[in-house]
Amino acid sequence: MNLSKLKDILKSEPDFRVRQIEKAIYKDFCENWNEVTTLPLKLREILNKEIDISINGKILKSEGSDSLKALIKLDDEITVETVLLMHKDGRRTVCVSSQAGCASGCIFCKTGKLGFKRNLRVEEIILQALFFSRYLKKQNMRITNVVFMGMGEPLLNYDNVLDSIKILNDKNKFDISQRKISVSTCGIIEKIKLLAEKKLQINLAISINAPNDNIRQKIMPIAYKYQLNELLSAANYYIKKTNRRIMFEYVLLKGINDKSEYAQELAKKIKGLLCFVNLIPYNGEDQNKKPSLKSINEFKEILLINQIPVTQRYRFGTDIKAACGQLVFLKEKNNYLK
Numbered sequence: 549m550n551l552s553k554l555k556d557i558l559k560s561e562p563d564f565r566v567r568q569i570e571k572a573i574y575k576d577f578c579e580n581w582n583e584v585t586t587l588p589l590k591l592r593e594i595l596n597k598e599i600d601i602s603i604n605g606k607i608l609k610s611e612g613s614d615s616l617k618a619l620i621k622l623d624d625e626i627t628v629e630t631v632l633l634m635h636k637d638g639r640r641t642v643c644v645s646s647q648a649g650c651a652s653g654c655i656f657c658k659t660g661k662l663g664f665k666r667n668l669r670v671e672e673i674i675l676q677a678l679f680f681s682r683y684l685k686k687q688n689m690r691i692t693n694v695v696f697m698g699m700g701e702p703l704l705n706y707d708n709v710l711d712s713i714k715i716l717n718d719k720n721k722f723d724i725s726q727r728k729i730s731v732s733t734c735g736i737i738e739k740i741k742l743l744a745e746k747k748l749q750i751n752l753a754i755s756i757n758a759p760n761d762n763i764r765q766k767i768m769p770i771a772y773k774y775q776l777n778e779l780l781s782a783a784n785y786y787i788k789k790t791n792r793r794i795m796f797e798y799v800l801l802k803g804i805n806d807k808s809e810y811a812q813e814l815a816k817k818i819k820g821l822l823c824f825v826n827l828i829p830y831n832g833e834d835q836n837k838k839p840s841l842k843s844i845n846e847f848k849e850i851l852l853i854n855q856i857p858v859t860q861r862y863r864f865g866t867d868i869k870a871a872c873g874q875l876v877f878l879k880e881k882n883n884y885l886k
């Protein structure tokens with residue numbers, strides 16, 4: 549979907565046409581121009597010829613249907629993945645990708661293994677929310693939440709991510725409250741500070757994964773560039789500026805970062821911050837990295853004893869490989885989406 553020709557096509561039309569078209573695309577989720585009956589027939593015919601608003605995507609359902617994963621092919625044939633999570637409480641969360649591939653190379657992440665291809669443009673990020681909005685419309689539902697937790701590091705595509713958030717939040721477009729939009733970063737300190745200045749009401753998640761630089765560097769190459777104490781002070785700055793609670797994500801990896809002493813060390817470092825920890829037991833292909841139930845529970849218990857609130861991520865859609873980058877990884881290997 550490329551709307552770049554729109555300005556030219558509408559140059560002799562009244563101003564309100566732009567608003568009609570934006571409403572049709574971003575609020576009514578029309579899939580083709582014939583559905584936009586507010587436009588004159590002649591204009592619809594031109595638009596049908598000149599601007600294709602279809603989305604080249606394919607859905608995979610998990611058995612329990614609690615999540616749907618889609619692969620979306622972009623104009624230059626690059627494929628990105630996006631996931632719709634259907635929560636029992638009625639939330640319908642879309643997890644969007646912000647980059648094709650990722651340069652950060654975290655060892656527990658498939659996307660990291662793909663390497664970096666390019667940043668996604670604003671319309672390519674929005675396309676993902678649009679894809680599932682169109683799907684849900686057929687069931688009289690809408691997406692309620694958006695998380696930037698798919699492929700890529702959102703803060704390394706800062707401007708496009710921020711512009712996408714504006715469109716998602718816009719009352720005349722998706723109309724999703726900022727509090728229902730989350731951005732997850734591996735810890736790009738200067739961008740966290742920049743984002744803090746914006747004083748948005750979005751949720752910030754920081755992928756921390758270790759209680760010290762030594763362990764962090766083993767699993768997240770980005771930790772060589774950004775020291776943990778500086779990251780925590782950026783987190784503190786963000787909290788002070790926005791008064792928003794931060795989520796620290798911690799992927800538990802057996803024998804690497806799941807020992808009780810690490811839970812103690814982490815608790816000591818983040819105590820007093822307006823935050824909570826989301827524990828994510830590793831669930832990838834490498835069986836050796838899967839933590840035991842005992843170590844998960846002990847880790848959780850120690851944080852709780854230290855008055856650090858803890859959640860544990862529910863494992864959605866494991867049968868469709870709904871963890872970041874897994875489907876595209878398969879596709880790269882096996883030509884999965886033809």
Ligand code: SF4
Nearest residue numbers: 650653654657660700
């Ligand atoms: S976890 Fe996020 S930042 Fe790390 S490699 Fe994967 S996509 Fe990139």
